[in-house]
Amino acid sequence: xxxxxxxxxxxxxxxxxxxxxxxxxxxxxxxxxxxxxxxxxxxxxxxxxxxxxxxxxxxxxxxxxxxxxxxxxxxxxxxxxxxxxxxxxxxxxxxxxxxxxxxxxxxxxxxxxxxxxxxxxxxxxxxxxxxxxxxxxxxxxxxxxxxxxxxxxxxxxxxxxxxxxxxxxxxxxxxxxxxxxxxxxxxxxxxxxxxxxxxxxxxxxxxxxxxxxxxxxxxxxxxxxxxxxxxxxxxxxxxxxxxxxxxxxxxxxxxxxxxxxxxxxxxxxxxxxxxxxxxxxxxxxxxxxxxxxxxxxxxxxxxxxxxxxxxxxxxxxxxxxxxxxx
Amino acid sequence: xxxxxxxxxxxxxxxxxxxxxxxxxxxxxxxxxxxxxxxxxxxxxxxxxxxxxxxxxxxxxxxxxxxxxxxxxxxxxxxxxxxxxxxxxxxxxxxxxxxxxxxxxxxxxxxxxxxxxxxxxxxxxxxxxxxxxxxxxxxxxxxxxxxxxxxxxxxxxxxxxxxxxxxxxxxxxxxxxxxxxxxxxxxxxxxxxxxxxxxxxxxxxxxxxxxxxxxxxxxxxxxxxxxxxxxxxxxxxxxxxxxxxxxxxxxxxxxxxxxx
Numbered sequence: 001x002x003x004x005x006x007x008x009x010x011x012x013x014x015x016x017x018x019x020x021x022x023x024x025x026x027x028x029x030x031x032x033x034x035x036x037x038x039x040x041x042x043x044x045x046x047x048x049x050x051x052x053x054x055x056x057x058x059x060x061x062x063x064x065x066x067x068x069x070x071x072x073x074x075x076x077x078x079x080x081x082x083x084x085x086x087x088x089x090x091x092x093x094x095x096x097x098x099x100x101x102x103x104x105x106x107x108x109x110x111x112x113x114x115x116x117x118x119x120x121x122x123x124x125x126x127x128x129x130x131x132x133x134x135x136x137x138x139x140x141x142x143x144x145x146x147x148x149x150x151x152x153x154x155x156x157x158x159x160x161x162x163x164x165x166x167x168x169x170x171x172x173x174x175x176x177x178x179x180x181x182x183x184x185x186x187x188x189x190x191x192x193x194x195x196x197x198x199x200x201x202x203x204x205x206x207x208x209x210x211x212x213x214x215x216x217x218x219x220x221x222x223x224x225x226x227x228x229x230x231x232x233x234x235x236x237x238x239x240x241x242x243x244x245x246x247x248x249x250x251x252x253x254x255x256x257x258x259x260x261x262x263x264x265x266x267x268x269x270x271x272x273x274x275x276x277x278x279x280x281x282x283x284x285x286x287x288x289x290x291x292x293x294x295x296x297x298x299x300x301x302x303x304x305x306x307x308x309x310x311x312x313x314x315x316x317x318x319x320x321x322x323x324x325x326x
Numbered sequence: 327x328x329x330x331x332x333x334x335x336x337x338x339x340x341x342x343x344x345x346x347x348x349x350x351x352x353x354x355x356x357x358x359x360x361x362x363x364x365x366x367x368x369x370x371x372x373x374x375x376x377x378x379x380x381x382x383x384x385x386x387x388x389x390x391x392x393x394x395x396x397x398x399x400x401x402x403x404x405x406x407x408x409x410x411x412x413x414x415x416x417x418x419x420x421x422x423x424x425x426x427x428x429x430x431x432x433x434x435x436x437x438x439x440x441x442x443x444x445x446x447x448x449x450x451x452x453x454x455x456x457x458x459x460x461x462x463x464x465x466x467x468x469x470x471x472x473x474x475x476x477x478x479x480x481x482x483x484x485x486x487x488x489x490x491x492x493x494x495x496x497x498x499x500x501x502x503x504x505x506x507x508x509x510x511x512x513x514x515x516x517x518x519x520x521x522x523x524x525x526x527x528x529x530x531x532x533x534x535x536x537x538x539x540x541x542x543x544x545x546x547x548x549x550x551x552x553x554x555x556x557x558x559x560x561x562x563x564x565x566x567x568x569x570x571x572x573x574x575x576x577x578x579x580x581x582x583x584x585x586x
Contacts, residue, residue: 181435188427191416197398198376198408199494200431255418 018164022157031156035228037269038163039221042170044248044261046217049174050210051249052183052257054190055105059116060245062123063215065237066093067222069133072142072232082145086223093219094212101211106204120239127234138233142226159228166224170217171258177213178257186210240283244268247290253300260302267301327390329354329498329529330375330406335384337370337553344370345553348384352498357520357530359544361537361564363573367553368533369411372500376408377401388498403431407496411503413483417476421467421486424475425458428493432457458493465489465519481512485519498529505536517543537574541565549573 017024025031047060071089074080080088104115128136144153151158177183185206188196193203226232248268252260271289272282297303328351335348345367352358360368373379375386377398386393393401416424435450462468465485470478475486484504491499501520505513517539524530534540540547541561549557549564551573557564564570 181430181433184427185430188416188430191418192414194378194398195410195414195416195490196427197378198402198491199428200399200402202397202399 022160028156031160033269033273035156035159035163037265038160038167039225040245040248040265040269041262042163042167042221043218043245044252044265045170045174045258046214047245048249048257048261049177049186050207050214051246052178052190053186053207053210054193055207055210056113056246057116058113058239058242058246059118059120060214060218061237061239061241062116062120063093063097063218064222064225064241064245065123065127065232065234066096066215067219068226068232068237069127069139069222070219071223072139072226073133075143075227076139082143082223082227083148086220089223090216090220093222094216097212097215098208101208101215105207105211117239117242120237120242124234124237124239127237134233136234138231138235139226140231142230142232144230145227159224163221163224163228166220170220173213173217174258182206182209244286247286251290251293251300253302254298256300256302260300263301328352329389330531331385331387332371332375333385335371335374335386336382337367337374337379338382343553345374345381345550348550348553348555350548350555350558352529352531355524355527355529356546357524357532357544359540359547360531360533360550361535361540361547362550365552366550366573368550369502370553371550372408372502372531372533375401376406376500402494402496405495405497406500407491407494407498408500409484409487409491409502409504411506413480413487415475415483415486415490418474420472420474421462421478421489422458422471424486425461425489425493426454428490429454429457431494461489461492464522465492466515481508481515484508484512485516488519488523492523492528496528498531499523501530501532501534503534504532505534505539513539 021034022031025034043060043064047057050057067089070092071082071085074085074088075082100119104112104119107115127133127138133139145162147153153159153162178186185196185201188199188201189203189206197203248264249257249261250264251267252262252264254260256263268286272285275285293300297307299307330352332348332350335345336343337345348367348371360371362368370379374381375393377393377396377400381394384394388401388404388406391404393404393406396404416427419427433450433454435447459468459471462471465488467482467485467489470482475483478486484506488499488501488504504516504520508516513536520530520532520543532540532544541564544561547557547559547561547564548555549567549570551569556569556573557567559567
């Protein structure tokens, strides 16, 4: 990756802002918003991996839930430390994704979408119906992460740095995968599955791999969410949330697997907040945004510069053609 | 022993027999032409050999190994490459990256290696880039390497399709109508390239409509009609074969009515 001076400066400034954000923002509510934003970005990035193989999911929240509930139960029932439950929750989510994925990943297109949605609904029902899992009321009083030295996880700042670490980890892993043989295979499957197969690429195995990694990452932030928020309830992990997570990666841009979900999550989390619309109207608003996007900007927001360029280029060439006619 | 042996191959789509009881051999280092009128079963034959359709009956062996039941990627891994009838490419990617992805099987790397940019990962990347350029130079697309595939003219897209298949380093290359939609100049370039690929040691099977081109290029030709093999032999033998003339032109009475 070659960076010019402008990009390096921009990255440094952005890095400093991100690292010193708790010093700039004093309101705990805004800090909470930013932490939730980071969770959404991680979820978006994770399932963008699956999207990069051409699969659309409406079941991401189920795996987020498995991480959250798994971690809460490990800590509260088995007395494990949060720092052990965090990776364990991720591994458990990964194993469940392996089992479910082996069954559903073979299903083409729409069938896969529906199956992930059904999984999401079943997980939601199970969490609500099974008393051991807290029922519809959810699990209350999930303990904070165990203190490390003087960091006691009482202020939002501590949580912010923890989620920032998880976010950077996800970005690093995603970047590594996308720039590797694996990432190229994923992209080739989305661009042309038939051709990809004739190159010796095992569609099933690569899609399953993406499904497992995405789910593990969702499980990881699930664990964080449970111990940050202190309570979890089935309603949070609804199909609606899963649709949002998928929108994060589509809204930002189809061919921008890394920056796309970040932009997408940013818009989808902050815009309704700034507009201060009620929770009832929010889905209508976001639905509207999505429909407009699909119609006018099918390549996502990040395809905008490219679109403007080709549009002006089109105008220019038309003028040249007209001039040459005279 | 033949490189690819097909015995009693039959494929039904519903009640229609696209291929019935087909026997054929493909020998090492030859160029075999498969011709026939529309709907003769040529593409179905390719799709079975490359693992996209399971046959209804029959046996296909490659280097003595039964390949029926293997999936498309496994067949590719054994060394059977193919190009597609329409321009099946990674349209959004550059010419270079299209071929780069083609090297998937021959690219030795673990994900963590590229992450850490280990010397061996960098070496592998450099080596593969060099091999991509070798193929592009061999096929005459080197100057277009940074063009996005969908901006290429049709003829170049077809050549790129063959480049991608070559990146898998096949022993047997199946070319599905590589000359369709090409003007005479592009056609002769393509024929020349196919000959070069054969000379580099790759066995080639060519399905094609363009009779004249097939006659010029292939040493041996098989003619299919209604899913059956109706003739097999040298270009001259095929030209004079009565069954073939009938298949293409209809019987004499029919062709007379057509002329009238």
